[in-house]
Amino acid sequence: MPGRIDRYEEVTPTKENLDWAELITLDLSLYEQPGGKEELVKQLDHAVRHVGFFYVKNFNISQEEVSRQFSLGKEFYALPLEEKLKYHNHDDLVRGEYNGYRPSGLRVVGNGVKDNIQVYNIPKFDGFHPRAQPAVIQEHIEEVEAFSRKCHSEVVVKLLRLFAILLELPDEDQLVRDHLYDVKGEDHLRYMHYAARSADENSKVGDLYAAGHTDLGTVTLLFRQPVAALQILNSEGNWKWVKPQDATITINTCDALTALTGGLIKSSIHRVHAPPADQSTVDRLGLLYFARPNNHVVLDPIQNSPLLNRLGLTTNAFTELGQHLTTEEWVIVRQSQQQRRKVEAKILPGGKYEYNEKDLEIIPGLTAKIYN
Numbered sequence: 001m002p003g004r005i006d007r008y009e010e011v012t013p014t015k016e017n018l019d020w021a022e023l024i025t026l027d028l029s030l031y032e033q034p035g036g037k038e039e040l041v042k043q044l045d046h047a048v049r050h051v052g053f054f055y056v057k058n059f060n061i062s063q064e065e066v067s068r069q070f071s072l073g074k075e076f077y078a079l080p081l082e083e084k085l086k087y088h089n090h091d092d093l094v095r096g097e098y099n100g101y102r103p104s105g106l107r108v109v110g111n112g113v114k115d116n117i118q119v120y121n122i123p124k125f126d127g128f129h130p131r132a133q134p135a136v137i138q139e140h141i142e143e144v145e146a147f148s149r150k151c152h153s154e155v156v157v158k159l160l161r162l163f164a165i166l167l168e169l170p171d172e173d174q175l176v177r178d179h180l181y182d183v184k185g186e187d188h189l190r191y192m193h194y195a196a197r198s199a200d201e202n203s204k205v206g207d208l209y210a211a212g213h214t215d216l217g218t219v220t221l222l223f224r225q226p227v228a229a230l231q232i233l234n235s236e237g238n239w240k241w242v243k244p245q246d247a248t249i250t251i252n253t254c255d256a257l258t259a260l261t262g263g264l265i266k267s268s269i270h271r272v273h274a275p276p277a278d279q280s281t282v283d284r285l286g287l288l289y290f291a292r293p294n295n296h297v298v299l300d301p302i303q304n305s306p307l308l309n310r311l312g313l314t315t316n317a318f319t320e321l322g323q324h325l326t327t328e329e330w331v332i333v334r335q336s337q338q339q340r341r342k343v344e345a346k347i348l349p350g351g352k353y354e355y356n357e358k359d360l361e362i363i364p365g366l367t368a369k370i371y372n
Contacts, residue, residue, distance in 0.1 A: 005140070008071040013226040013244065016276040021053070021232050021240035025248060029058040031158055037172075041165045048166070048253050050235040052268025055248040060154040061147070063247065066223050069147055069287050073191030075136045076120055077285070087120070087134060093339040096332035099123045099131060099188060104195060110347040111204040116195040124148055124187040148189045151221055151289040152181045155249065159219055167261065167305040174304075175260075178297045179218065185294040186217070186331045192286035194229070194272065202274040206351020209284075210272040212371025215254040216334045217292035222250040227284040228276055233269040233371055241273075255334075256293055256327060262301035262313030269371045295328035321365045337362045345370075 024047050030036035047054040076084070087101040099121045105114040122137070123129035125145045133141060160175040169175070179185070194209050202208075212233060222230070230242040230250070242250060252268040275282065293299070301314050308314065318325050325333075337360065345353040352372040360367040 005068070005071045005075055005136075008067045008074060011226050011279065011282050014228045014276045014279050016228075016278060018228060018241040018243075018276060020243045021051075021234060023047070023051070023054050023242070023250075025055040025057055025245070027058055028056055028060075028155075028158060037162060037165060041162050044162055045166060048163075048265045050266060051232065052253040052266040053232050053242065053270070054251050055245055056155060056159075056251055057245075057248045059249060061150050065147055065150070066287065068143065069189075069191075069223070070225070070285060072137060072140060072144065073120070073193070073285055073287060076134065076191055077118060077193045079134060079136065083134065084118075084120075087132070094336065096335035096339070098335050098339075099129060104193075108344040109205045110345040110353070112344075113197075113201050113204045116197055116209060118193040118195075120191045122148070122189045122191075124152070124181060124185065124189075126182050126184055128184040144189065148187075148289070149181060151189070152179075152187065152291065155221055155251075156219060156289075156291040159251070163257070163261075163265070166307070167264075167302060168307045169302070169305055174302075178293045179291060180294060183294045184296075186290075186292045186327065188290050190286070190288040190290065192288060194284040194286070196281050196283050197274065199280070204347070206347055206353070207274045208271060208351060208353075209274060211345075211353045212269055212271040214267040214269055214369070215252060215290065216256065216331065217254045217290050218257045219291050220252050220254060221289040221291070222252070223287040223289075224248055224250070225285060225287065227279050227282055229272050229274070229284055231271050231273050233271075239271070239273075242270075256299055256330065259299040259316045259318060259330075260293070260302055261305075262308050262311075262316055264308060264311065264313050271371070292331065293327040295326060295331075297327045299325050299327060299330055317366060321363070323363065323366075333362050334368075337368055 024043050026040050030040055084101050102119040104116050104118045107115050109115050157176055161172045164172040164175050224244045226244045231239045234240050253265050255267045257265050258267040301316055345355050353370050362368055
């Protein structure tokens with residue numbers, strides 16, 4: 001019989017007057033209404049071309065279901081370190097295999113300060129990623145699978161159809177077929193834990209938990225949690241805080257979608273800042289779902305999009321190097337680069353991060369970008 005899981009209690013939201021980003025909210029209850037998808041595409045168009053961030057609401061996943069996943073994440077991180085480490089393999093990380101547990105402190109961020117991020121990734125339940133799970137997760141694995149599948153069916157699939165309409169594709173299910181849940185792929189659910197740091201430690205790393213970056217997949221779903229930390233780089237080049245809105249999911253578009261659309265859809269640039277003063281001593285627990293194209297999908301620009309063809313968006317960063325990477329190849333080289341970075345950054349005044357270029361090389365001719 002599954003063990004009892006304590007109810008998740010949210011942290012009190014910040015009362016500080018932060019410089020919040022202005023983001024659109026897509027109401028997915030319009031999705032099934034006549035003309036609803038077309039109306040949503042109109043709202044989505046500017047956001048994905050210029051910022052890559054937006055909210056969705058009315059997504060048919062209850063707050064109770066979301067809170068249960070936060071509870072499971074909290075229970076997992078409460079386990080003794082030696083228990084969590086049973087699900088960690090550093091050699092796997094270096095090879096680009098990111099599922100399972102990643103402890104904090106694996107790298108020195110800069111100025112002698114180690115990273116403060118723990119990650120536990122649960123691959124999608126497509127039959128291709130068998131993994132042992134700790135008892136606290138295994139006892140509730142059917143519930144975890146149901147939640148993972150609903151992230152895909154209730155949010156990802158609907159967004160893919162909206163993107164297809166935006167791209168004027170002849171079949172609005174074209175992108176859906178490249179992201180089938182039961183076909184081998186690298187989608188995963190993540191419980192993420194950021195440990196609060198002292199003000200002194202934060203100052204040594206530019207007050208950042210994670211420097212500016214993009215995600216490597218199609219879209220990332222970030223479920224609301226009230227510790228303010230996420231910031232986005234807007235189209236004017238300014239960092240803005242992303243407000244945790246009630247009953248919403250924050251969505252960001254990612255590298256694979258940018259590649260498929262020849263750069264039309266922006267891969268959103270974001271970072272994780274140390275929380276504001278009234279939340280500075282609180283650990284931050286995240287619940288995310290990362291959607292990616294199926295492993296066999298080649299990340300060339302979509303050829304049958306009238307919109308992309310009219311705009312001349314027929315190449316991307318891969319094809320310009322003569323590369324035609326599948327999603328699986330892209331995930332391996334990108335994840336390997338992320339885990340390879342052992343040398344700490346040089347952190348300049350103002351929080352600018354500098355790395356040796358070799359540490360950022362993904363493939364010859366293509367390096368990862370750190371956005372300062």
